[in-house]
Amino acid sequence: MGISGWFKLGGRSVFSWAFTFQRLTGIVLLIYLLAHLTYLTSLLDKTGATYESMISLTVSRQFLIFDLLLVLCGVFHGINGLRIIIHEFGFAHEYRKPIIAVAAILIVAVWLYASYVMCSLTGG
Amino acid sequence: MKTVESAKSVLEPVAWLLQMVTGIVMVFLVTIHFYVTHMISHDSLRYQEVITRLNFPEYKAMYAILLLVVSFHAFNGLRAIVLDTTAGLRSRKTINTLTTLMFLAAFFYGLYLLVSI
């Protein structure tokens, strides 16, 4: 089936969707890490001018939506990762449905809270 | 059936364990990092604030550890994704070497930035 097996639409349980999104968010976060390190190169300019000009660009209302999506990726990857670690040692496989439900609620709650704070800080 | 790697290889079990350990460490460190930079006040992102913060050895150490675990987790994750494919597994050794080099490059570049600030 190939890679399409990771993204097939029909007949899949919520667990393999979590797997797919863990992959996708992982790749997004990897790209972000590289971008982040590149971005921080601006700190080498000791006057701070380069860094400040980049910060004024990215910490803005226009950029907020990307920030929020990135936070969603991070929150999902982290909480879903913890859920996987529980099962990784063979524990609680019988309770996987309630555990994934709790994880989903946590993801949404943490993301909404972080979004709310970020929106109010950016003056949104 | 042909197996391409003997059980004596320690890479896979160590990578598997470290992926979990770094994951757990990151949940805490990324939360702290994010909290400091985005949840209290965006003033903490001003150049002068960043420099002051990084002058604390505690912060510097935390960022060094975060950098190490993040780079490992990211490139070991990439390695796992690529090795999950038939084409990727065929060039297993190249993938292992490449992702290790990328991990080290990311880590040392970040470390260079951290010490030169």
Place this chain on the structure above:
Amino acid sequence: MAEFRVRRYDGFRSYWQSFEVPAKRGMTVLEGLYYIKENLDSSLAFRASCRMGICGSCAVKINGKPRLACETQILFLGDKITVEPLENYRVIKDLVTDFEGFFAKHKAVKPYLIRKDENYEEPKELLQTPEQLNEYYVFTLCIKCGACYSVCPAASTLDSYLGPAAMAAAYRFCADSRDEGQRDRYEVVSSSQGVWRCHLAMECSEVCPKNIEPAKAVQMLRRSTAFSILRGILGW
């Protein structure tokens, strides 16, 4: 009447074909397929044997999910049934897929008791407590229907991946108190196509008609494999 949409393949082209099947209460999808073969189109190919969920021959994708045709009742699913061959296997004809690789992987993990003192001249009774039996019992229920392998995302991108069924079998024997072949099996399952390729999509446990939780077996096997290798390295 129920409408059966069957995915056909004649060696050259793949297409859907619809059949009208008179569905009665309690009638299974397998009986529906037999009805089609006997009354409507004798060229339809599918595998079946025991008709009672024991042989594992009739696993096919029914309404998008792998199920045993002999254990799935038509009216339980409604009056529209789609039947397709399992994914992640090469289709030979219609619903018949190539299981050679699947069984080769099963064989590769040495799914039998390995003893150092094997002596057929003077056979010895091997005792086991109920607790020791419970350690592995559930994994003996696997009927090798291949449903788990057909939904595994790792198997979909990696042809040589051992897969949930073979590794569950490996764990079943490794966890058996009478067995002394762990080291041999760890050697196979710790290869790059083995336990490390599982990332807990858990689809195998979701579709297993025997509810044996292959995903759990793979995790247990990975845990013991990893610690065995690390102990070996550290000389413990």
